[in-house]
Amino acid sequence: MTITAIVGAQWGDEGKGRIVDYLAQRADMVIRFQGGDNAGHTVVNDRGTFRLHIVPSGIFNPATRCIVGPGTVVNPDTLLAEMAELAAAGIDLGNLWLSERAHLILPYHRLLDGLEESARGGSQIGTTGRGIGPAYADKSARAGVRLGDLLRPEYLRERLAGTLAQKNLTLAHFGRQPLALDDLLAQAEAWRHAIGGRIIDTLPLVRDAVRGGQDVLLEGQLGVMRDLDWGTYPFVTSSNPIAGGVCAGAGLPPSAVGRVVGVAKAYCTAVGAGPFPSELHDEVGVRLRTVGQEYGATTGRPRRCGWYDAVAISHGAWLNGLTGLAITKLDVLDGLAELKICTGYRLDGQIIDRVPDTPDMARVEPVYETWPGWQTATRDARAWADLPEAARAYLSRIAELAGVPLQYVSVGPEREQLIVM
Secondary structure, three states, rough: OOEEEEOOOOOOOOOHHHHHHHHHHHHOOEEEEOOOOOOEEEEEEOOOEEEEOOOOOOOOOOOOEEOOOOOEEEEEHHHHHHHHHHHOOOOOOOOOEEEEEEEEHHHHHHHHHHHHHOOOOOOOOOOOOOOHHHHHHHHHHOOOOOOOHHHHHHHHHHHHHOOOOOOHHHHHHHOOOOOOOHHHHHHHHHHHHHHHHHHEEOOHHHHHHHHOOEEEEEEEEEEEHHOOOOOOOOOOOOOOOOOHHHHHHHOOOOOOOOEEEEEEEHHHHOOOOOOOOOOOOOOOHHHHHHHOOOOOOOOOOEEEEEOEEEEHHHHHHHOOOEEEEEEEEHHHHHOOOEEEEEEEEOOOOEEEEOOOHHHHHOOOEEEEEEEEOOOOOOOOOOOOHHHHHHHHHHHHHHHHHHHHOEEEEEEEOOOOOEOOO
């Protein structure tokens, strides 16, 4: 039995989907444990190229049960569009299940997300406008609506009636027209007909899988630097993508999780505002974005690109209790004559090796080590010995700084373009 959490070790967009897709070929269950459709996992395999936002990345193995866990927030319209795309590609959706405890993203959440972000002016967080923050805010305020409520129309009416009055007051504050309860209920009825058969109590499935010694993957969204508590607050997501959020978001006891694999790019990227110490504003940054196709899978926004930040990875290694490291997109560095690794931050004249709170993080200067590049292609490498000596040295230094053994190295987007250590 292996219960493995796959988490982001940087700012998100590290390539977690491609690692889950690979491991899911031998997994019995994949559980998405947090987040919504504000970040996508790009998967490239023999079935095509897919950008998944809600559906777990194990969906390409028909024998793998895929669960959207209670820690997520779900926009059924996005989910249905994603399911339609997968079905059109011939993907079997018979093993896709939705937790009745997952929260709904409703039309007013998306409206308020955009309005509130615009109202921040020059202090915008960089949200995707998908309603994620407002949905999680309602969850915490106990004003949320859950997927299971779709199966109980009268109860749903009561929940929406109480919440909608307050939401309409807020919309009026922004000069917007109120939403009608009957319109929301009609939308909810359409969702019930479309996905109601997949909404279940997922805990018995999860419990039986763990007790039965099955292999379970836990799929997170975003990364440690966007964690609500341990990221660069307030430039963070509204949930906990670190391993500490796994158990609540999936329905597992902490003692069940045996492995935690942190996924990181061979360099760094970030979408949205907030401190990003190793960001490059030169031709190298442009090259990383161009060669790596660094554009958000959800919004298409250009990603900010920079050198590998070992301080952020060390932060994530401790908080997640990483047992292994997966490095993706090594091939993007092919051809560079020189590479840099951020090994510390200079703050007020002192060099520190920790991630400080956000106001100080915004003032730090990166401290770099310089490493030689390999200036040859790595995309055909399938074993450690196939990599150029300079690439092996670079990766070894990354693992040494993280204090975590290297387990996977990705040299391209295809499922087979992976070195397993």
